[in-house]
Amino acid sequence: MSKGVLLVNLGSPDSTDPKDVKKYLGEFLMDPRVIDVPLWARTLLVKGIILNTRPKKSAAAYKKIWWKEGSPLIVLSERLQSKVAERTAIPVGLAMRYGSMSLKKGLQSLVDQGVTEVLTIPLYPQFAMATTETIDVKVEELKNEFFPTLTITSLPAFYNKPEYIEVLSNSISEKLKDIDYDHLLFSYHGVPERHIRKSDISNGNCKMDGKCCFKKGSKQHEFCYRHQCEMTTVHVAKKLGLKNGTYSTSFQSRLGFDPWLQPYTDRTIERMGKEGIKKMAIVTPAFVSDCLETLEEIAMEGQEIFHEVGGKEFTTIPCLNDRDDWADILANWINEWVAVKTAVV
Template sequence: MKKGVLLINLGSPDSPKPKDVKKYLGEFLMDERVIDVPLWARTLLVKGIILNTRPKASAKAYQKIWWEEGSPLIVLSERLQNKVQSKVDYPVALAMRYGSMSIKKGLQELVDQGCTEIKTVPLYPQFAMATTETIDVLVDELVTEHFPQVTITKTPAFYHRQDYIDVLTQSIAEKLEGLDYEHILFSYHGVPERHIRKSDITNGNCKMNGKCCFKKGSPQHEFCYRHQCEITTVNVAKKLGLKNGTYSTTFQSRLGFDPWLKPYTDRTIERMGKAGVKKMAIVTPAFVSDCLETLEEIAMEGEEIFHEVGGKDFTVIPCLNDRDDFAQVLATMIEEWATTPETASV
C-alpha cells in the first residue's frame, strides 16, 4: 500500500473581485460547523443578508493584502508544501477546505499517484469544530462516496508538540530580538462559546470560566479549542521567559451577536493603548499561514486602533508560513506515521 499526505488549509477566493469573494464566502459560511444554526436560519442569514452586504467590503480587504502571485494564504501554503515534499519520500499534495483547490481534488491527485493510505494534515495547531472537525467530516464523506479503496489517517491537534512549540517560540524570539516592547498579545481566531460546549465530550464539565482550561488530565481538553489556545500561550511564554503581566491571550474575528470567546483582540488593543501601553507586539498562533485575518485585520486594523488611542510601536510577528523548521515539524509528523508498524486509521 502506497502512502501519501494531504496538507489542508482554510482556503481563499480565486481573486479579490467581489464575485469571487461572494462565491468563497457562500461556501465557507454555509458550512454547518462554521455557522451552526438550522439550515433555514443559516440560509436566511448567509444568502439573505451577508452575501448581499459583505462581499464588496471583504473584496476591498482582500485587495489590500493580495500578492502578485495570488492569495497570500495559497502562495505560502504551496511554498510550505514544496518544502515538506523535499523532506519526505511520500507524495505530498495540498488542498483547501473551501475554494477551488478542493479536498476532493487533493485526494484525487494522490490516488492518481497510486496512494491508498493517506494521512490528512489540517494546518491548524489547535482543534476547533469550524476548522479541524469540518475537514475530518468532509474527508470521511468524500472517501465513502468517491475513494472507498483509500485508508485515511487523521492528524490530531499538534499545539502541544514540543517541536512545534520550539519553532513557534523561535519565530517570536527572532522578531523580538533587540525590540523594546511592553506587552505581547497572543491573538487566536475566535469561535462562538457554544462551539466549545458542543465539543465538550464530558457533557457539561466545561465551565467556560477559563479555570478548567488549566486543570491537568481533563478529557475534554482533547477537543477544547480554548484550552489548546491557552496552553499554547503558556508553553511559549514559559520558553520565552516572559513574566506574568507582560503577555495575554485574546480572540479575534468574531461574527454576529452571540457570545464569542473573550477577551476580544480589538478591544484589548484599544484598552491597553488607552491605559498607556506604547509598545505592543502581537502574534497569531492559530494561523500557520499569513492571510486576511493576520495581514489586514491585525497588521492594518489592529495597528490603526492602537495608534488612534495613543499607542506608538505595534509589531506584528509573522505566522510560521514556509519556515524550514516548521516544514521539518510536519515532515517529522509524517515520518512518525509512515514508519509506525501498524498505522492507525480513524
C-alpha cells in the first residue's frame, strides 16, 4: 500500500469579513460534538441566536490577530506541514475540520498522489469529543461515502508522550529564562462537564471532583480530556522542576450557561491579580498553533484583565507552531508508523 499522512487542525474563516466568519461559525457550532444538544435545540441556538449576534464580534476579534498572509492558525499549520514533509519520504497533507480546507479535500489530495493508506494526525495533544473525536468520526464518514478503499489510522492523543512533553517544556523554558514571573498558568480550552461524562467509558466512575484525574490506572483516562490536561501540567511541571504553588491549571473559552470545566481562566487571572500576583506567565497547551483563542483571548483580553486588577507583567508563551523540534517529533511518529506498517506487510 502507498502511505500518506494528513495533519488536521481546527480551521478558520476565509477572511475577517463577517459573512465568512458567519459561515465558519455555522459549520463549527452545528457540529453535534461541539454543541451536543438535540438538532432542534442546536438549530434554534446557533441559527436563531448565535449567528445573528456573534459573527460581527468574532470578525472584529479576528481582525486584531489576522496576518498579512492570512489566518495565523492556517499559516502556521502550513509552515508545519512543509517542515514535516521535508523530514518524511511519504506525502504529507493538511486539512481543517471546519472551513474551506476541508477533510474531503485533504483526503482527495492524498488519493490523487496514489495514497491508499492514511495516517491522520489530529493536532490536539489531549483527546476531546469536540476535537479529536469529531475529526475521527468525520473522516470515517468521508471514507465510507467517497473513499471506500482507503485504509485509515488515527494517531491517538499524545499528551503523555515523553518526546512531546520534552518539546513543550523546552518551548516554555526558553521563554521563562528571559523573564521574572510569580506564577505560571496552564490554560486549556474548556469543554462542558457533560462532555467529560459522555466520554467516560467506565460506566460513571468519573466524579468530576478533581480527584479521579490523578488516580493511576483508571481506564477512562484514555478518553478523559480533563485528566489529560491535568497530567500535561503535571508532566511539564516535573520536567521543569516547578515548585508547588508557582503554577496551576485553568480552562478558557466557555460558551453558554451550562457548567464547564473549572477553574475558569479569566476568573483565575482576575483572582490572582487581586491576590497580589504581579508577574504572570501563561501557556496554552491544548493548542499546538497560535490562533484566536491564544492571540486574542489570552494575549489581549487576558492581559487587559490582569492589568485592570493591579497586575504588572503578563507574558504569553507561544504555542509549538512550526518549531523545528516539534516538526522532528511529528516526522519521527510518522516514520515509526511507516516502519511498523512496512514490517507487517
